[in-house]
Amino acid sequence: MKSTDEMTYFGIVHQVPILQYEGFDYLMDLLRQKKCKSFLEIGTAIGRTALQAASLDPEMKVVTIEKNPDMAKEARQNIESHPNGNQVLLIEGDARETEIPSGPYDVIFIDAAKGQYRRFFERYAPMLAEDGLIVSDNMNFHGLVQHPERTKNRHTRALIRRINDYRAFLDGLEEYETTLLDVGDGLAVTRRKTDV
Ligand code: SAH
Ligand code: MG
Numbered sequence: 225m226k227s228t229d230e231m232t233y234f235g236i237v238h239q240v241p242i243l244q245y246e247g248f249d250y251l252m253d254l255l256r257q258k259k260c261k262s263f264l265e266i267g268t269a270i271g272r273t274a275l276q277a278a279s280l281d282p283e284m285k286v287v288t289i290e291k292n293p294d295m296a297k298e299a300r301q302n303i304e305s306h307p308n309g310n311q312v313l314l315i316e317g318d319a320r321e322t323e324i325p326s327g328p329y330d331v332i333f334i335d336a337a338k339g340q341y342r343r344f345f346e347r348y349a350p351m352l353a354e355d356g357l358i359v360s361d362n363m364n365f366h367g368l369v370q371h372p373e374r375t376k377n378r379h380t381r382a383l384i385r386r387i388n389d390y391r392a393f394l395d396g397l398e399e400y401e402t403t404l405l406d407v408g409d410g411l412a413v414t415r416r417k418t419d420v
Contacts, residue, residue, distance in 0.1 A: 228275075234270060235272065240269045242269055243408065246407045247411055252277070260277075260330040262329045263284060263286045264287045265286065266319045267290065268314060269295055272302075274288040274312050282311075286312045287329070289314075289317065331357050331359060333360075333361070334358065341386075341390045342389070354416070355415070356416075357413055357415050358412075363411060365383065399416060400416055
């Protein structure tokens with residue numbers, strides 16, 4: 225079994241974009257505070273966040289989706305050798321189209337291809353528990369969202385636009401309210417409005 229630190233180290237060495245420490249700690253605190261029992265993660269990478277979430281509570285059930293077969297393989301090994309691995313259901317496939325248990329999920333964590341966040345949100349928000357939270361990672365994209373002039377790369381610029389579009393999309397939702405947090409790479413925390 226790999227420890228969380230070892231998985232973090234593996235992620236850094238292999239340049240897997242695992243959640244940065246600050247965001248990771250914040251998310252774990254949030255799961256604890258919410259007494260989250262069902263957690264959906266879009267974008268498993270090597271399973272570090274999924275396994276840590278499972279470790280928080282013996283009643284926690286985690287569903288996590290990963291489309292890259294190499295990542296999924298590494299994640300599966302980590303899950304199978306982890307004492308809390310039986311609480312984690314890894315679904316291999318593209319989160320835009322995979323079928324998953326319908327929930328409801330107390331917390332949904334969107335942490336996959338940045339250009340597709342809106343698709344993920346629209347697809348999975350109906351599975352959110354009444355008082356659940358949707359957390360979206362990488363809302364600052366290494367500070368580039370605030371400073372797009374720092375890159376000339378067209379692909380990167382296009383992604384920055386997509387993140388801004390997503391932030392505007394969240395902002396415009398009538399039934400949800402979103403708080404943007406400057407932790408880690410920027411987290412958006414979205415909840416259903418109670419007064420609609
Ligand atoms: N949540 C992980 C980090 C995920 S990194 C953690 O906290 O450590 C983003 C992952 O999303 C990558 O492994 C990438 O392969 C995966 N991904 C990208 N697009 C996806 C999609 N459409 N469906 C499922 N997984 C996707
Ligand atoms: Mg991320």
